[in-house]
Amino acid sequence: MESLTTEGLTPSTALPARLATQFSVSPSVCYQCKKCSAGCPLTFAMDLLPDTVIRLALLGQEEALLRCRTIWVCASCVTCTTRCPNGIDIAGVMDWLKEEAVRRGVAMPQPEVATFHRYFLDSIRRGGGRLSETALMQRYTLFQLRHRPNLTELVRQLKLGWELFRRRRLRLWGPPALKGRQDIRAIFEKAGA
Amino acid sequence: MQVSYYPGCSLEGTAADYAASISAVAPLLGVELLELEDWNCCGASAAHSLNHELAVALPGRNLALARKRGLDVVVPCALCFNRLKAAEKEMAEPAARPVRIWDLLDFLTQETFLTQVSRRLVKPLTGLKAVAYYGCLSARPPQITDKPDWENPTAMDRLLEVLGAEALDWSYKTDCCGAGLAVARPDIIDTLVGRLYDRALAAGAECFVVSCQMCQANLDLTQSRISEKTGKRYYLPVLYFTELLGLALGHPEAAGWLSRHLVDPRPLLTGKGLL
Numbered sequence: 156m157e158s159l160t161t162e163g164l165t166p167s168t169a170l171p172a173r174l175a176t177q178f179s180v181s182p183s184v185c186y187q188c189k190k191c192s193a194g195c196p197l198t199f200a201m202d203l204l205p206d207t208v209i210r211l212a213l214l215g216q217e218e219a220l221l222r223c224r225t226i227w228v229c230a231s232c233v234t235c236t237t238r239c240p241n242g243i244d245i246a247g248v249m250d251w252l253k254e255e256a257v258r259r260g261v262a263m264p265q266p267e268v269a270t271f272h273r274y275f276l277d278s279i280r281r282g283g284g285r286l287s288e289t290a291l292m293q294r295y296t297l298f299q300l301r302h303r304p305n306l307t308e309l310v311r312q313l314k315l316g317w318e319l320f321r322r323r324r325l326r327l328w329g330p331p332a333l334k335g336r337q338d339i340r341a342i343f344e345k346a347g348a
Numbered sequence: 349m350q351v352s353y354y355p356g357c358s359l360e361g362t363a364a365d366y367a368a369s370i371s372a373v374a375p376l377l378g379v380e381l382l383e384l385e386d387w388n389c390c391g392a393s394a395a396h397s398l399n400h401e402l403a404v405a406l407p408g409r410n411l412a413l414a415r416k417r418g419l420d421v422v423v424p425c426a427l428c429f430n431r432l433k434a435a436e437k438e439m440a441e442p443a444a445r446p447v448r449i450w451d452l453l454d455f456l457t458q459e460t461f462l463t464q465v466s467r468r469l470v471k472p473l474t475g476l477k478a479v480a481y482y483g484c485l486s487a488r489p490p491q492i493t494d495k496p497d498w499e500n501p502t503a504m505d506r507l508l509e510v511l512g513a514e515a516l517d518w519s520y521k522t523d524c525c526g527a528g529l530a531v532a533r534p535d536i537i538d539t540l541v542g543r544l545y546d547r548a549l550a551a552g553a554e555c556f557v558v559s560c561q562m563c564q565a566n567l568d569l570t571q572s573r574i575s576e577k578t579g580k581r582y583y584l585p586v587l588y589f590t591e592l593l594g595l596a597l598g599h600p601e602a603a604g605w606l607s608r609h610l611v612d613p614r615p616l617l618t619g620k621g622l623l
Contacts, residue, residue: 286358
């Protein structure tokens with residue numbers, strides 16, 4: 156039998172207060188109708204249901220939230236926020252938790268999604284303002300090869316790349332250099348991204 | 349009529365087919381699309397997931413460019429549209445010269461354009477059974493998008509009826525296809541998109557009609573993979589509403605746009621005598 160531990164159970168009393176100031180409607184108005192979870196199309200891939208995320212946030216269970224799979228599986232379709240009878244921005248809370256998890260360097264149950272997002276932002280910054288889909292896909296494919304090599308998946312990706320290329324839908328050159336690339340650099344620097 | 353046009357990054361790449369049909373169809377309706385000069389990426393899901401400030405500042409720059417020009421902005425990509433609207437809501441100071449941000453579908457389905465289209469129909473899409481698939485972010489959340497009909501949008505259904513096609517009723521119009529996870533979690537996409545295929549078929553559809561290039565890619569590029577995985581051999585072409593507009597208005601390049609999809613819509617349309 157595992158020894159009893161209080162690790163992870165120490166609540167962060169600051170969390171509900173921080174969320175209350177972060178959003179125009181405080182998540183503490185949640186009365187647990189679970190409409191968010193009922194309408195969420197991604198629950199099949201989640202470890203915590205959206206209503207549980209809100210509940211745990213109110214209970215200050217920061218550790219459990221920052222380490223959960225749910226926040227990275229959330230597809231940001233915003234059905235939850237749209238349907239919440241109390242106006243809680245549940246999808247916004249998910250985003251807030253993602254940002255916080257990355258900022259704190261929390262070990263993620265599945266780093267793929269955050270890595271993809273990070274490469275996406277890098278690509279905009281490096282390209283001077285617009286995304287190069289091709290560069291993003293190349294870099295992400297290399298990450299996948301290192302992280303979880305899968306030959307079948309690689310072959311599929313290459314085939315898809317070829318299918319797009321021959322339909323003139325794969326741009327091999329990068330995005331145009333923007334006149335405002337200094338603005339873009341400043342925006343990234345100010346945001347610390 | 350002149351409007352600013354914000355194409356977004358993927359219309360310069362994987363959605364070049366969508367871009368081509370938009371550029372061709374707009375002038376047919378007397379719309380001059382003036383690309384927003386020096387526009388930048390809106391930051392998409394990556395920015396709003398990892399850095400809230402960036403997620404407002406990046407589209408904020410585009411909004412500033414649009415306000416400087418003073419024309420309404422038309423946006424084909426649902427995510428770009430959503431981020432521009434979000435930036436508009438978050439930027440504290442009221443604009444000296446506010447401009448309206450339009451989702452392309454809403455813009456082109458205004459009554460005045462629908463009337464024009466019905467008068468100038470060259471090739472009615474008779475016999476084409478389609479489901480209109482709107483996706484998430486052009487409609488949700490209404491606090492951001494200012495849409496009145498976020499649970500049951502009808503703009504595309506109305507357009508399809510005007511074009512002579514049959515727009516079938518179904519309950520998955522705005523259900524998420526998971527496009528933001530398409531690269532990092534393809535396994536999740538297989539479930540979400542497979543569900544959409546099955547529901548579309550159950551409604552009697554022969555194709556999807558979309559207005560978002562993320563939805564298009566996610567339903568089109570994955571179809572062979574999902575067919576292989578489920579053994580169901582799906583054949584459900586995913587058409588842009590602008591392609592059908594072009595086809596029905598007799599644009600000579602319509603077949604060319606359609607040839608750039610992975611699930612080739614030409615056999616379906618040829619079979620109906622529409623190509």
